[in-house]
Amino acid sequence: MTRRRAYPLTVGLLFAACLGSRSGHAEGALLSVDQQGLNALIADGQAAAAFEWAFEAGDELSEFKFTGDQGVGANIGEGRRFTRIPRADLTGPGEWATHFPSREGGANATSCISCHSAPIANGAGGVAMNVVVDPGHTGDPRQYLERNTTPLFALSIPQRLAEEMSVELYLQREAARVQACKAGTATAELLAKSVSFGTLVLTRTGDDPCVVDTDTSGLTGIDADLVVRPFGWKGNHATLRSFTRGAAHNELGLQATELVGGEDGDFDGVIDELSVGDITALTIYMAALERPVSLVELNDIGLLEMKDADIRKVTAGENRFAKIGCSSCHTPSMSINDPVFREPSRVPGYVETLFPDGTNPADHALRWDTAVSFDMRSDQPNNLVILDSGEAYHLGALEVDAAGAGLAHWYTDLKRHDMGEALSDPSDPLGIGASMFLTRSLAGVGSTGPWLHDGRATTLNEAIEAHGGEGARSRAAYNLLTELQKAEVLAFLENLVIYHNDPDH
Incomplete structure (x- = not known):
């Protein structure tokens, strides 16, 4: 949970639990976030206040338990609002199979943190929180896809990495x-x-x-447009905004105005369920959440105490992790040249010229010249800790190298890889490849079991053993290790954790 701060009053619109203007009953209502209000702050030279307001508003939105009167859920059919199982069989007027945009699964929750809860709010989800989707509307359980819930921390990192990587590829x-x-x-x-x-x-x-004619047949792990897509198990979303908008629709049944305009695409009797400002706030919130850390780092700054033998075990495991080839895909670190996250982005491939509803984002006050932004090296509200020495240490901010440039320990190459037949999906509705998956970030992996795209691995050892395809060679090298050496690799992975400093406890 984040620190609470007062919202800026200069734009005349508070976002908080109150007697409100959002659709539904007054009790527990929320006021929608006003994108124009955020812009007004930025235009008035109060960019920091706009960021703070968006972050706190996103925090409230992520924790809020929406009601049916506020648009949560959908008209599944059979008089139901929620379902864990895709219902392509319900094709009557307004029922599951007729929703627009086409429904993949759900709706199955009333709040973000009802699924993103392990080990703390905004974290991952246990196997009971897996979502079942049927993007092709097959109605055949044998073709359904199952997806484990991933954590929401510091998602500015993968987007900025992806943006910079794409720019490099464009130039080449x-x-x-x-x-x-x-x-x-x-x-x-x-x-x-x-x-x-x-x-x-x-x-x-x-x-x-x-x-010129361009032959793209030699590309690996990326689409022909050279846009690195860092979100989704298949790497099918370029931006955090797009991923958030889709999750709200499919998991919560909350349809953003920018998704369907003034239409009621899930036939629940509510329109404008999430404003453009709401999606901006949620995006900024997840982008600016604290980064995952390591037990060794926590030990180094005095927030916990590790035995010397345990530190040596982690260090040995990190070296062995690289030696057996795991780091060839789970890249330990990458630099971020421009550590400022902006919503909306200015980078081609990450800029929406039209919203999914066909309207121009600028007509909804979402413009790059008034983007809500923050410096990833310093501005995150959470995990600013005071050490025993009295020194302030921003554990939640992006790390920096000796020259002050951003340094992301995200343990991924942001590339899709063939993971072999055993891990393949039963169907390939996106056309990416049934066995192709984005390299899963290992940041925080020690706190976020179960593992793999469907949560089938109950231990990290099982997750390694399941690697096939392009991961088979590293799995084979792992299996040649002694039990002690394997334990070192696992100790290194278990050392990569999620930590939240609560100054009130």
Whole structure:
């Protein structure tokens, strides 16, 4: 839970539990977040206040238990509002299979933290919190997909990493285009933050102006548009905003205005269930939550005490983790050149020119020139701790290197990999590949079991043993280790934890 702060009054709109203007009864209602109010603060030179307001509003939204009068749930059919099982069989007027956008699963919850709760609020979910989805509306349980709930902490990190990686790839593609225009053909070896995404072959097919044909068959782990998509088990969402909007629709049955406009796409009798400002607030909140840490770091700053033998075990495990090849996909660290998160983003591929409802975001006051932003190295509200020495240590902020640049320990290459037949989904409704999954971040992995996309692994050892496909070689190397050496690897992983400092306790 976060520290509570007063909301800015200068725009005349408080966001808090109160007798409110959101649809539904007064008891427990919420006032919608006003995107124009956030913009007004920024235009008035109060960008920090806009960030603070958005963060606190997002906190309230994530914890709030919505009611049916406020739009939670959906018209499943059969008089029901919630379902854990996809109901493609319910095709009557307004029922599950007729909702728009097309429903993948649910609705199955009344608040974000009812699923994101382990080990603390905003965390992961146990296997009982798995969601079952049927994106293809097959109505066949054998084709359903099951997804484990992932934690929400510091999600500015994967988005900023992805944005910077994509820009690198765009520049390499453009350099190859220029070369192809000169020489007739060119090959681009795509490399971003030391991660290889394969090759592009460009061939000139026309002159004055130059026209090139691009062969994308050599790409690996990324779409042809070169947009690194860091969200979703399949890596199918580029932005935190897009992922949040989809989760609200599918899991909570809360349809954002930007998703369906003024329509009632889930036929529950409520429209405008989440405002544009609400989605901005939720995005900023999850982006600015505290980062996962390690037990060794907590020991180093005096927040817990580890035995020397345990520290040596973790260190040995980290070295062995790299030696057996796990770090080739679970990249331990990457730099972030510009550690400012902005909502909305300015980076091509991460900017929506149109909302899903077909309207222009600028017409809803969502503009890049008044983006809500924060410095990931310093501005997060949580986990600013005072050490025994009296020194302030911002445990929640992005780490920095010796030169002051951002340094993300996120343990992923943000690339899709073939994980083998045993881990394959029973269907491939997204067309990405049944066995293809985004490399799961290991930040906080010691706190977030069960593991893997469907929560099948009850221990980290089981999760390693399940790796196939491109992970088979590292699994084989792991199996050649002695039991003591395996224990060292597991100790390293268990050392990567989620921590929340509560100054009131």
